[in-house]
Amino acid sequence: MNEQDLLLSSALMADIDRAAREELGIPGVVLMENAGRGAWEVLRRVLQEEGTTPAERKTSPEGPLVFCAGPGNNGGDALVMARWAFLEEQFPLAVVTSRAGLGAAAEAQWEILRRLGLSRLVWEEEPGAVRELLGGARMIVDGLSGTGLSGALRGSAAGLVEAMNASGAPIASVDLPSGFRDDPDPGDPRVRADLTIVTGYLKRSLFTALGRPGAGRIVQVDPGFPPSLVRAAVGSGGSSPSQVRLRNPRDLTPRPVPADAHKGVRGKVGVVGGAPGTGGAPLLAGLGALYGGAGMVRVCTGAAPGEGWCDPSLMVKADTRENRTGILDWASALVIGPGWTDAGRDDLRDLLGEARQRSLPVVLDAQALRLLEPALVVESPQVSGAEKSGGEASLILTPHPGELAAMLGCTPRDLACNPWEALRKTAEIYAAVVVLKGSVTCVADPDGRISVFDGGCPALATAGTGDVLAGLAGALCAAGTEAAEAARTAVALHLRAGQRLASRAGWFTARDLARSLGEISGGAP
Numbered sequence: 327m328n329e330q331d332l333l334l335s336s337a338l339m340a341d342i343d344r345a346a347r348e349e350l351g352i353p354g355v356v357l358m359e360n361a362g363r364g365a366w367e368v369l370r371r372v373l374q375e376e377g378t379t380p381a382e383r384k385t386s387p388e389g390p391l392v393f394c395a396g397p398g399n400n401g402g403d404a405l406v407m408a409r410w411a412f413l414e415e416q417f418p419l420a421v422v423t424s425r426a427g428l429g430a431a432a433e434a435q436w437e438i439l440r441r442l443g444l445s446r447l448v449w450e451e452e453p454g455a456v457r458e459l460l461g462g463a464r465m466i467v468d469g470l471s472g473t474g475l476s477g478a479l480r481g482s483a484a485g486l487v488e489a490m491n492a493s494g495a496p497i498a499s500v501d502l503p504s505g506f507r508d509d510p511d512p513g514d515p516r517v518r519a520d521l522t523i524v525t526g527y528l529k530r531s532l533f534t535a536l537g538r539p540g541a542g543r544i545v546q547v548d549p550g551f552p553p554s555l556v557r558a559a560v561g562s563g564g565s566s567p568s569q570v571r572l573r574n575p576r577d578l579t580p581r582p583v584p585a586d587a588h589k590g591v592r593g594k595v596g597v598v599g600g601a602p603g604t605g606g607a608p609l610l611a612g613l614g615a616l617y618g619g620a621g622m623v624r625v626c627t628g629a630a631p632g633e634g635w636c637d638p639s640l641m642v643k644a645d646t647r648e649n650r651t652g653i654l655d656w657a658s659a660l661v662i663g664p665g666w667t668d669a670g671r672d673d674l675r676d677l678l679g680e681a682r683q684r685s686l687p688v689v690l691d692a693q694a695l696r697l698l699e700p701a702l703v704v705e706s707p708q709v710s711g712a713e714k715s716g717g718e719a720s721l722i723l724t725p726h727p728g729e730l731a732a733m734l735g736c737t738p739r740d741l742a743c744n745p746w747e748a749l750r751k752t753a754e755i756y757a758a759v760v761v762l763k764g765s766v767t768c769v770a771d772p773d774g775r776i777s778v779f780d781g782g783c784p785a786l787a788t789a790g791t792g793d794v795l796a797g798l799a800g801a802l803c804a805a806g807t808e809a810a811e812a813a814r815t816a817v818a819l820h821l822r823a824g825q826r827l828a829s830r831a832g833w834f835t836a837r838d839l840a841r842s843l844g845e846i847s848g849g850a851p
């Protein structure tokens with residue numbers, strides 16, 4: 327399976343599944359066998375690894391693997407897994423189905439198990455016995471629903487999901503944690519999985535703010551889809567608007583700096599922000615830029631002199647009209663917004679306009695995103711990118727979900743459920759690169775591509791880390807990297823620095839993060 331990093335909607339995955347069967351004539355039972363056997367091999371490896379079960383789950387080492395199957399092909403996959411587990415004779419196991427009547431493919435798989443001598447419990451008929459079984463499971467395999475779910479899980483399956491979550495046993499979901507769908511509601515019943523074994527391509531619902539915490543570790547198996555099908559479905563060019571890809575942070579590194587590069591050629595970053603009480607933010611952005619390789623950083627701050635002072639390497643000036651003009655003439659990229667509040671709003675809008683006129687790359691962060699008002703209505707068809715963007719200069723927006731929601735007139739909850747179209751439209755309409763920050767961070771290009779970065783850690787969600795990111799993106803732009811690549815590289819380096827610090831030192835501050843960034847972007851091993 328090529329294109330392994332593509333994130334697809336469940337609906338598109340179901341289309342590809344159908345095309346494999348109907349257009350290419352690959353029997354569904356073959357795909358199911360490949361999916362189920364591959365998923366079992368993943369699960370067996372996980373069971374054999376030491377300490378893979380999360381501490382908060384109770385494990386019953388001698389307990390059975392409980393395979394829970396729904397009526398569809400997702401249930402069929404789980405029953406194929408049960409067969410391979412049974413044939414290996416290593417693990418005690420039990421089978422549960424949500425209801426007695428199954429669809430044809432799942433029924434065929436159950437019939438094989440029945441003839442092999444296995445029995446099953448039916449949730450609808452014996453809920454008490456099923457609860458008891460689940461409570462003593464070594465691991466629950468969740469095959470209630472996958473890409474075929476329509477609407478929120480209802481009826482017996484919803485009840486079984488609740489019982490699985492309440493059991494306290496670890497859960498491995500097949501393809502998707504049951505209940506996941508393309509357009510979910512936060513209140514949907516859904517499995518909270520420790521491991522998700524994806525059959526086929528990765529699904530977008532796993533990488534939203536709502537979905538990611540409930541998917542656990544994500545592993546892919548290939549049921550044998552011809553890659554031509556997915557290429558035909560999403561477009562083989564790099565700019566298809568429907569392309570959402572998972573990126574490995576290790577694949578993105580800053581451009582090498584020549585050994586003789588002096589500070590003048592490594593880029594000059596100007597930071598404008600700060601207000602009384604939030605003086606640390608622009609300085610942290612400045613540090614992010616310095617540790618990201620900028621040769622020089624100037625900060626214009628509206629905070630009181632000395633407030634948040636953190637490093638003598640930063641050239642700090644008061645935020646006056648004169649100093650702003652000076653920074654415009656001097657900088658090779660600007661970061662506008664860290665720690666800024668509303669004071670002098672028109673002035674700052676002028677600064678943004680002037681920077682854009684001069685084709686100076688700009689990173690717009692925090693409250694300064696409001697300079698892009700009037701509020702954008704995402705659906706608004708009459709607003710073209712050219713009218714809104716005001717030129718070709720590169721613009722990077724770095725909102726958190728609350729800030730993006732305010733720009734779009736939606737709620738953070740909407741973005742948590744399904745951010746893809748909102749992100750794509752925002753990038754297109756502003757002709758900007760949009761970095762939506764979170765435990766999963768997404769970078770949307772104006773041409774419609776979205777890069778997804780997984781693996782955020784709680785320590786990265788600490789005050790000031792976003793300022794460091796904005797400064798780093800500014801440094802990469804100042805060094806001549808194109809805006810989208812600069813934003814993606816900044817997110818990747820920021821994530822790696824955070825992961826590295828968290829594994830070494832646990833909690834950390836934004837200032838520590840900036841330093842760690844220096845090690846990584848400077849090429850320390």
Ligand SMILES: NC(=O)C1=CN([C@@H]2O[C@H](COP(=O)(O)OP(=O)(O)OC[C@H]3O[C@@H](n4cnc5c(N)ncnc54)[C@H](OP(=O)(O)O)[C@@H]3O)[C@@H](O)[C@H]2O)[C@@H](O)CC1
Pocket residue numbers: 339340342343357358361396397398399400401402403429470471472473474475476477478479480481483484500501502525526527549
């Ligand atoms: N693509 C691939 O790579 C391959 C796909 N494969 C696998 O197939 C999976 C897709 O299978 P699928 O299409 O049969 O649907 P699935 O996810 O089992 O769930 C739907 C079932 O649940 C039911 N149901 C529906 N809505 C409901 C609701 N709101 N509340 C309650 N119940 C609801 C509905 O039954 P109904 O109630 O309509 O009788 C239906 O039977 C996919 O995720 C992957 O695991 C592999 O085998 C091969 C390679």
Ligand SMILES: [K+]
Pocket residue numbers: 400468469470471472499500501502503504
């Ligand atoms: K499932």
